[in-house]
Amino acid sequence: DKLLPWKQLETPIAKHYARGGIGRPPYPLSMMLRIHIMQLVYNLSDPAMEDALYEIESMRRFAGVRLDKIPDETTILNFRHLLEKH
Template identity: 75%
Template sequence: MFRVHCMHLFYNLSDPAMEDALYEIESMRQFAGLKLDRLPDKTTILKFLHFLERHGLGKVLFQEVNKHLENNGLILR
């Protein structure tokens, strides 16, 4: 779900648009490690966002992602 959340943010998609993209775009499913028969719906995507917000994990996780990228000579904008 974290990879779905990242794509959700990177592509600035709504919850329904993220669900649709997972059905339509094979590379997104591959990045998230999902199979066509087991995709999260828009409600699950929203619940995961609320979970991250409720526990203050969004910023912490993205700091870790940015640290990992920086250690590999990459920058995410």
């Protein structure tokens, strides 16, 4: 947490990130950003990142994910597309 300035990284993304409303509430931005960074560091595809979150507890802890609330590969893909777009 001390290595990266998380709040400064989240701020420019927050204005484009879903706020909720109708349907399932969005995953926290901080969680999705941490998942994205792990994906880059470990060079994982979207399906591989989802699998890693199920299999590796340290990754779940870093991202702040519970085993019963892991984002699926499509959610991870959509977040990456959001970052690419903005």
